Amino acid sequence: MKKDIILAGVGGQGILTIAxxxxxxxxxxxxxxxxxxxxxxxxxxxxxxxxxxxSSKPIASDLIPxxxxxxxISVEPMESxxxxxMMNKETGxxxxxxxxxxxxxxxxxxxxxxxxxxxxxxxxxxxxxxVAKELGTVKAANIVVLGAASxxxxxxxxxxxxxxxxxxxxxxxxxxxxxxxxxxxxRELADKRG
Amino acid sequence: MxxxxxLGDEAIAQGAIDAGLSGVYAYxxxxxxxxxxxxxxxxxxxERNIRxxxxxxxxxxxxxxxxxxxxxxxALVCMKHVGLNVAxxxxxxxxxxxxxxxxxxxxxxDPSMHSSQNEQDSRFYGKxxxxxxxxxxxxxxxxxMTRYAFALSEKFGTPVLIxxxxxxxxxxxxxxxxxxxxxxxLHLPSNLKQFVLLPSIxxxxxxxxxxxxxxxxxxxxxxxxxxxxxxxxxxxxxxxxGLAYNYLIENFEDHQVPYPxxxxxxxxxxxxxxxxxxxxVDEILVLEDGYPLFEELLKGYLNNGKKIMGRLxxxxxxxxxxxxxxxxxxxxxxxxVGHQNPTVIQGRPPSLCDGCSHTDSFLALNxxxxxxxxxxxxxxxxxxTLSALKPLESINSCVDMGASITMAIGAADAGxxxxxxxxxxxxxxxxxxxxxxxxxxxxxxxxxxxLDNSTTGMTGGQQSSALxxxxxxxxxxxxxxxxxxxxxxxxxxxEENVKVITDELNYQGVSVIIARRECIQTLGRRMxxxxxxxxxxxx
Numbered sequence: 001m002k003k004d005i006i007l008a009g010v011g012g013q014g015i016l017t018i019a020x021x022x023x024x025x026x027x028x029x030x031x032x033x034x035x036x037x038x039x040x041x042x043x044x045x046x047x048x049x050x051x052x053x054x055s056s057k058p059i060a061s062d063l064i065p066x067x068x069x070x071x072x073i074s075v076e077p078m079e080s081x082x083x084x085x086m087m088n089k090e091t092g093x094x095x096x097x098x099x100x101x102x103x104x105x106x107x108x109x110x111x112x113x114x115x116x117x118x119x120x121x122x123x124x125x126x127x128x129x130x131v132a133k134e135l136g137t138v139k140a141a142n143i144v145v146l147g148a149a150s151x152x153x154x155x156x157x158x159x160x161x162x163x164x165x166x167x168x169x170x171x172x173x174x175x176x177x178x179x180x181x182x183x184x185x186x187r188e189l190a191d192k193r194g
Numbered sequence: 195m196x197x198x199x200x201l202g203d204e205a206i207a208q209g210a211i212d213a214g215l216s217g218v219y220a221y222x223x224x225x226x227x228x229x230x231x232x233x234x235x236x237x238x239x240x241e242r243n244i245r246x247x248x249x250x251x252x253x254x255x256x257x258x259x260x261x262x263x264x265x266x267x268x269a270l271v272c273m274k275h276v277g278l279n280v281a282x283x284x285x286x287x288x289x290x291x292x293x294x295x296x297x298x299x300x301x302x303x304d305p306s307m308h309s310s311q312n313e314q315d316s317r318f319y320g321k322x323x324x325x326x327x328x329x330x331x332x333x334x335x336x337x338x339m340t341r342y343a344f345a346l347s348e349k350f351g352t353p354v355l356i357x358x359x360x361x362x363x364x365x366x367x368x369x370x371x372x373x374x375x376x377x378x379x380l381h382l383p384s385n386l387k388q389f390v391l392l393p394s395i396x397x398x399x400x401x402x403x404x405x406x407x408x409x410x411x412x413x414x415x416x417x418x419x420x421x422x423x424x425x426x427x428x429x430x431x432x433x434x435x436g437l438a439y440n441y442l443i444e445n446f447e448d449h450q451v452p453y454p455x456x457x458x459x460x461x462x463x464x465x466x467x468x469x470x471x472x473x474x475v476d477e478i479l480v481l482e483d484g485y486p487l488f489e490e491l492l493k494g495y496l497n498n499g500k501k502i503m504g505r506l507x508x509x510x511x512x513x514x515x516x517x518x519x520x521x522x523x524x525x526x527x528x529x530x531v532g533h534q535n536p537t538v539i540q541g542r543p544p545s546l547c548d549g550c551s552h553t554d555s556f557l558a559l560n561x562x563x564x565x566x567x568x569x570x571x572x573x574x575x576x577x578x579t580l581s582a583l584k585p586l587e588s589i590n591s592c593v594d595m596g597a598s599i600t601m602a603i604g605a606a607d608a609g610x611x612x613x614x615x616x617x618x619x620x621x622x623x624x625x626x627x628x629x630x631x632x633x634x635x636x637x638x639x640x641x642x643x644x645l646d647n648s649t650t651g652m653t654g655g656q657q658s659s660a661l662x663x664x665x666x667x668x669x670x671x672x673x674x675x676x677x678x679x680x681x682x683x684x685x686x687x688x689e690e691n692v693k694v695i696t697d698e699l700n701y702q703g704v705s706v707i708i709a710r711r712e713c714i715q716t717l718g719r720r721m722x723x724x725x726x727x728x729x730x731x732x733x
Contacts, residue, residue, distance in 0.1 A: 010542065023199065023366070036365040037201075038308070039224060039654075046544035051365075061444040062365040062437070065518040067530025078540070084533040092532075103545065108538045116536045 001031065001154055004064040005052040006083045008074040010101045011045055014142035015075060017167070019050050021146060024163035025155050026054045036062045045103050047079055054155075073149045075128065075142050076101045077113045084120065094120055095149040095190075097128035097141060124148055124190055131185045140182035147186020157187065200369045202362035203228035205333040206272075206300060209340030211238055214375035216267035216295070217245040219255035221624060222653035223274030224309040225363035226302035230272055231656070242377065248650075250659040251595070251624040252277035256284040256299070263288075263297035263353075264389055266381035268344050272300040275316050280595065280625070282319070288353045289323035290391060290399045294383040296344035297353040304360045305483050305515035309652075311575070311594070313513065315484030320355040320461060324403055326410045327355045327461040328419065329436035333367040335459065339419065341372070346413065350406055359483050361515060362437055411462045419459035422467050427452040430525075431475030433468070434458065435488060437516070438481035444518040445527050463488060472500065479524060480504035483516050545580060551647050551711035552578045554683035554691075556588040559614070559643060561688075562695035570610055574598040574626070576618035577651045589616060596625025602640040603633050612699045616643045620650040620658040627667060633704045634672040641698045641705045644668075647713040655716040668706045677705040684711065 005022070009015040019035055026033050036051040051064045069087045072094045074080030080096035087094065096117060100110055117123050126148045128141040143164070150157055161180055168175045200208060207229045210218065220230040233239045233246045249255035252273040262269035273281060278301045285299060301316035320327035328343055330336040336358065343354040387395055414420055432451065434442045435458040443449035456463075456471045472478065472492075477500060480489035489504035503509040509524040510516070522529045546553050556578070563570070573579060573589035574597060581588040591601055598615035606613040617626050622644050633640055646664055650656040660667070668678050679698065681691045691709075698705035712720075 011544070027199065027368075032368065033199075034365060034367045036361060039228070039364050045542075045547065047542040058449070059367075060440040060449055061518050062361050062367075062440065063517050065444060065522075065530065067532040069532070078538075079542075081536055081539050085535045087532045088530065089533055104540065104542055106540050108540060112538045116538060120533065 002055045002057070003053075003071065003154060004069045005054070005071045005073060006064065006069045006086050007050040007052060008072060008079040008083050009048060009076050009142075010079060010103070011048045013075045013101065014139070015048060015050055018073065018142050018146045019052050020167055021143070021160060021163045022052060022054070022153065022155065024167060025159040028159045028162065029155060031056060032059050034059045034062050047082060049083060071095065071149065071152055073145060075145050077110065077117060077125070078108065081113065081116055092122065093152050094123040095145065095152065096123070096125055097145050098125045099127065099129040099141065124193060126186065126189045128186065131189065132182060135181050135185065136178060140178055143179045143182035144186035144189075147183040147188075148190040150183070150187050151190050197368035197370050199366055200333055200337075201228055201364060201366050202330070202333050202336045202358055203302070203364070204232045205336040205369045206340045206356065206358070207232035207236070208369065208371065209337040210270045210298070210344070211236060211242070211244065212371060212374045213296070213341040213344040214268050214377045215244055215270055215344075216377045217259070217262050218270045218272065219249050219258045220272040221249050221252050221255055221277060222650050222656045223252075223277050223302070224653055225304060225360040226272045226274045226277070226300065227653045227656070228363070229300060248657055248659065252281040253284055256281035256288070259297060259299075260284060260288050260291070260389075263293045263295045264383065266295045267378045268296040268298075270298050270300060273302070274310065275301055275303040275314050276311060276594065277301070278316055278319055285319065285353070286323045287391060289325045289403055290396055291389045292351040292399065292402065293347050293353050294351070294381070294388070295378050296347040298340065298343045298347060298356060299353055300356045300358070302358050302360070302363050303484055306360070308360050311592070313484065315487055316355065316357045317461060317484065317487050320357065321487070323353075323355075324407060325352050325355055326350075326413070327357055329357045329459055329461070330362060331436050331439045331457070331459060333362070333365070333369050335419075336362060337369045337371070339459070342417065342419075350409060350413075352403070352406060352410075357436070359437060359515065361483075407462070411464055414460040414462060415464040415466060417460055420464060420467055421457045422471055423451070423455045423457060425452055425454045428454065428475045429477070431471045431478045432456070433471070433478065433480045433488060433492070435482040437483055438521070441516050441518045441521045442481055445522045445525070458488070468492070475500075477501040477503065479509065481510070481516065481521060481524075543583060545583070546577060547714050549714045550577070551683045551709065551713070552581060552645055553586065554685055554688070554711075555616075555643065555645055555709040556581045556586045558681075558683065558688055558691040559616070559695055560586065560588055561692045562699060563614070566612070566699070570605070570612065571614045571616060572598040572601040572605065573615070574617040574621045575652075576621055576645070578616060578618060578645050594625075595621055596629055599626050599629035599633060599640070599642055602642070603629065603636060603638045606638045606640050607636075611639045613640045614643065614699075615640060616645060618651070619644060619646040619648060619660040619664060622664065623658070623660040623667070627671060630668065630673070630704070630706070631671045637703050639702045641695070641707060643695075644706060644708045646708050646710040648710070649713045649716045651713045651715065655713060655719065664708055668708075673704050673706050677701060677703065678708070679705070680708045680710055682711055683709045
């Protein structure tokens with residue numbers, strides 16, 4: 001098994017939480033992993049990305065080679081497009097929320113962005129914020145996106161659930177339940193797409 | 195023990211704790227900050243009484259670590275690469291004094307300048323100081339090498355430098371721990387003049403250091419951190435330093451490189467291994483993150499040996515960090531091509547947070563300076579450096595920690611009056627205080643705006659050495675009490691703040707304006723913690 005995943009978003013949108021959940025679940029399955037993060041200056045409202053590599057065999061590079069990512073998982077539509085250059089053209093999937101994070105004056109039109117995304121051969125776009133809001137907080141949008149990406153991860157869904165239970169344990173049961181709901185709701189969206 | 199999933203930085207921290215560390219000394223700096231933070235948060239470190247408070251700057255950190263080593267205990271000092279410039283005086287001389295207790299210096303380089311002003315290569319400092327340098331290629335090696343560095347330091351009585359880069363510092367992987375060693379007892383050097391670098395003693399000490407060089411190289415041959423991996427295809431030989439090894443093997447099925455590879459993790463690189471590789475291959479490719487340090491050594495000034503490829507001959511770009519594809523290009527290996535990025539994508543540069551006090555400070559400063567010609571605001575290193583960008587475009591310099599005040603002095607001396615310095619609270623106590631003393635002694639017509647958000651913001655909100663001390667420091671340095679003004683940078687105080695700044699711009703002497711309002715990020719965290727504590731006490 002090998003999955004090379006680019007996680008994308010804007011600083012503060014919770015992509016490292018997605019990485020931690022996938023990483024924790026991957027460890028439960030005895031997989032090896034490497035995860036390169038972005039800290040420091042680039043976090044302040046700027047674009048952030050993380051390279052998450054899972055494999056049943058030893059992993060060499062901390063960085064995914066260009067054109068070899070199996071998945072791009074993004075919590076922001078424009079940021080998702082920034083990394084399609086990293087994606088495997090033949091097999092790669094793009095999973096992204098369609099909710100723009102606008103902290104700049106020259107943000108492009110959402111229609112144009114979505115057109116580019118839908119133009120890709122394998123993509124899943126979801127309204128993660130709407131789903132998260134219905135569950136009580138827009139903050140869970142990152143986990144909704146993770147749920148939508150879960151069919152493509154080759155990781156058992158109940159291990160993702162267990163990972164959420166362990167990661168959010170110190171934040172209390174309400175947070176665990178909220179994020180479990182978010183994960184399942186995202187999964188449902190992906191399944192419905194079929 | 196079960197494997198831990200650790201950042202490279204965290205692996206170093208855990209490695210140091212397990213090696214019997216007694217103290218870590220550091221000033222925050224990306225990508226090194228997480229080492230000290232990990233030790234500060236570690237329960238084991240607390241139980242073992244490992245000291246870990248932040249230092250005022252890298253030089254004070256380095257010197258404190260030398261002091262702990264003098265007293266016989268194991269000390270770690272951590273910094274980002276440019277921090278080693280600040281600590282350089284102490285660092286280079288520590289090689290002459292030698293170490294008593296294990297003394298390990300960790301410098302985290304930032305090739306590609308993700309969060310830095312340059313991409314200098316700390317391995318040069320190791321060579322310059324003539325001490326052993328270790329360069330891990332993965333998180334496990336980061337853990338193991340830290341332990342080894344302390345052993346090496348005590349074996350040879352020398353400081354040891356560990357060099358990592360951003361990519362390893364901020365990447366996570368599984369790390370296997372080994373048993374925890376005890377801390378050293380207090381024991382002073384047998385020669386109590388060892389650390390007295392009077393010329394007569396320094397000459398002896400320097401000769402000792404020179405005498406150790408051959409042993410440093412011999413150790414690098416037997417430590418296992420330099421390995422010649424023999425292969426049959428001798429058309430090419432590859433020297434891969436640190437992380438570059440991973441980028442190399444990434445390009446081959448099952449990580450099997452058909453050419454002989456010298457994997458380098460410890461410097462000085464043994465001549466025996468290099469000669470053995472050199473003699474059996476037609477050409478050599480040198481892969482190293484950072485500057486072409488080893489490539490240049492190998493090539494020599496006249497380059498009259500075998501063909502050597504690397505950064506110097508353009509096989510690899512001179513600037514920026516390596517990655518698997520750069521290595522593939524250098525070796526003529528075809529690479530995958532992803533989808534073309536659409537032109538609709540716009541850059542999303544970092545920006546000041548919504549509600550940041552710096553925004554209000556610079557809006558006021560911009561307005562107060564409206565009647566002067568532009569180009570007179572010298573600034574410094576911190577979040578507020580982002581005010582160089584749109585929409586504020588307030589500042590005209592960012593060179594090194596503390597340079598705002600001293601550059602303003604020089605510019606004022608040249609006739610640019612008034613000159614303004616803007617500097618954060620933590621940067622001020624890091625390297626601004628001595629400059630302010632110069633300004634007072636010069637009676638320079640400058641306005642120093644100390645942007646006091648009461649934290650070290652850029653690196654994630656570490657405790658600032660300046661906390662609660664700025665006003666008295668300025669008074670103590672001799673700034674006239676009438677010209678130390680404290681303002682609260684809030685939108686509703688804008689007019690009032692503009693007036694305070696305007697008045698001080700018209701004063702022909704040193705003014706300090708302390709713009710004090712807590713960082714919005716640390717405030718948020720504090721409030722959250724408070725709410726949680728309240729909830730807990732209610733339960």
